[in-house]
Amino acid sequence: MDQFVAEWNTWRDSRNSALARPFGWLSVAGLYWLDEATTWPGAPGDFTVEDGWVRVVLKPGTTAGPAAETFDLLRGEKETETTAAAPAPPRPQVQVEENGFSAKLPPEGSLDWFTVGHVLYELIERGGRTAIRIRDSKSPLLNKFIEVPVFDHDRSFVFLGKFTPYDPPQKRMIGTAQSDVQLQTEVVGTVSFESESGEVRLEATGSPTTGLHLTFHDPTNGRSTSMWRMVDLGIPGADGSVIVDFNRAVNYPCAFTAFATCPAPVEGNVVPFPVTAGEQRPPFYLSENGVNTPFLLYTFWDEGRPDPTPDWYADFGLDATVLDPVEDTDPSLVGYDGLALSGKDLSPLGRRARSRLIKVSAEALTSRIPVVGVGAYSEFVITAQREVRELLGYQDGVEPVHETSPGRLLVVMSSELKPAEAGFRVLRTDKSGLSYIELPQGLPLDSEFADSEAFEDAMESGAEVSSWQEFAYRLATLVSGHR
Numbered sequence: 001m002d003q004f005v006a007e008w009n010t011w012r013d014s015r016n017s018a019l020a021r022p023f024g025w026l027s028v029a030g031l032y033w034l035d036e037a038t039t040w041p042g043a044p045g046d047f048t049v050e051d052g053w054v055r056v057v058l059k060p061g062t063t064a065g066p067a068a069e070t071f072d073l074l075r076g077e078k079e080t081e082t083t084a085a086a087p088a089p090p091r092p093q094v095q096v097e098e099n100g101f102s103a104k105l106p107p108e109g110s111l112d113w114f115t116v117g118h119v120l121y122e123l124i125e126r127g128g129r130t131a132i133r134i135r136d137s138k139s140p141l142l143n144k145f146i147e148v149p150v151f152d153h154d155r156s157f158v159f160l161g162k163f164t165p166y167d168p169p170q171k172r173m174i175g176t177a178q179s180d181v182q183l184q185t186e187v188v189g190t191v192s193f194e195s196e197s198g199e200v201r202l203e204a205t206g207s208p209t210t211g212l213h214l215t216f217h218d219p220t221n222g223r224s225t226s227m228w229r230m231v232d233l234g235i236p237g238a239d240g241s242v243i244v245d246f247n248r249a250v251n252y253p254c255a256f257t258a259f260a261t262c263p264a265p266v267e268g269n270v271v272p273f274p275v276t277a278g279e280q281r282p283p284f285y286l287s288e289n290g291v292n293t294p295f296l297l298y299t300f301w302d303e304g305r306p307d308p309t310p311d312w313y314a315d316f317g318l319d320a321t322v323l324d325p326v327e328d329t330d331p332s333l334v335g336y337d338g339l340a341l342s343g344k345d346l347s348p349l350g351r352r353a354r355s356r357l358i359k360v361s362a363e364a365l366t367s368r369i370p371v372v373g374v375g376a377y378s379e380f381v382i383t384a385q386r387e388v389r390e391l392l393g394y395q396d397g398v399e400p401v402h403e404t405s406p407g408r409l410l411v412v413m414s415s416e417l418k419p420a421e422a423g424f425r426v427l428r429t430d431k432s433g434l435s436y437i438e439l440p441q442g443l444p445l446d447s448e449f450a451d452s453e454a455f456e457d458a459m460e461s462g463a464e465v466s467s468w469q470e471f472a473y474r475l476a477t478l479v480s481g482h483r
Helices: 002-019 068-081 140-144 309-315 351-366 378-391 452-461 468-482
Strands: 028-033 045-050 053-058 093-097 100-104 110-116 119-126 129-136 158-175 182-195 198-207 211-216 229-234 241-245 294-299 319-323 339-343 371-375 408-413 426-429 435-440
Touching: 068 093, 068 110, 100 110, 158 198, 182 211, 182 241, 229 241, 294 309, 309 319, 309 468, 339 351, 339 378, 351 371, 351 378, 371 378, 378 408, 452 468
Parallel strands: 294 319, 294 339, 339 371
Antiparallel strands: 028 129, 045 053, 053 100, 093 100, 110 119, 119 129, 158 182, 158 241, 182 198, 198 211, 211 229, 371 408, 408 435, 426 435
16 A cells, blocks of 8 residues: 555656646647637737648747757658658648748647747647647746645545447547537547446547546536546556556646647546545636636535625636535645635534634645634634644743624634735734734625725725625735735
């Protein structure tokens, strides 16, 4: 077992190192379809498509050079002309011109085409459409990256499976991470294994001679994991046996960036039980609006009522992951820019849930991640701060419990946030750096403010918070400003 976990840790290190490469997936910073645009702000030139050939005419003064893959193709084509080599599989064709480059791709092909400074321009063909994908070695997402959060290793998510090949392989139409792009993929057979939920049967892609892959959905998607994941199975044994190890399930690039064209699972590739193993959904994500500000919120919301909180935070610039403190598993805090615990009633929480909230608060405080406790849940932040200080050896005693005024609700914020800068009236700051704030009880959910300017004016005037929507605006301002 120790060797099994050690190998898994080595695999994790290798995975994180691959993602951190200068032109790896975390460097992807843009995607432009050439049937919609021939140039764009910041483009190195004008692009045209004719008879399958894509040509770029560089802007005057632009210094560009062939990428390594293009250079190898140019050199390889010259060698092929002088040798009697056997015909190679379809590959890109490339040319260097006086003021630009030309290339032609095979179906579903891609090419690291040319570079301008620290930017690589990749040419791709997907679903009959051609696009330029930009990879920037100084991408803000790449600069922010530390590691991909993962679930703890769990041997119960390792299964002995059976591969049954299709003869011949079968074609399937699948969706992609781009809603307007579909692809044709080839499935080579089925992989089946027994679980506590019964037999699971999934269709595999790849090749039994070079390695099989499973792309799958499961009930954790959209919460603790991305919309789908993939696991490599390797080469099946002579009897068709394969090891399905979900501890090595990985995110597709579309979990990190909006500019990926990742293939979705074939229809029916759904694992019927929650796969709480492998990579979790990364909190950091790059879109046209830049890198998001990921925010983790534990809250207990009334059953049967829609929770407006995620929409508010999204409107105000935070990408909130909302978790139920009773039911949801704890994600890694890696990559999150803030943590909030919110709730007025502690009765739904058992001992395990309360311990979890103290633990996650202590982890965030230790990691210098901004922490906010709202209402009755502020108790967990205060307790966690005391435990952290005791572990650090502080001997300054325990301060009196804050007595909340009648008709008021307590909010506490860690020292990483400056609540006065968002118009909050700070009653006191204790020796540990926690700021204590009170809000009126019975605040309405929605604000009467018509636009963000009204929120901004109220915040700058120091007016008391008049709705929970306004509180979300001020908190989002603090967290985004801290980042």
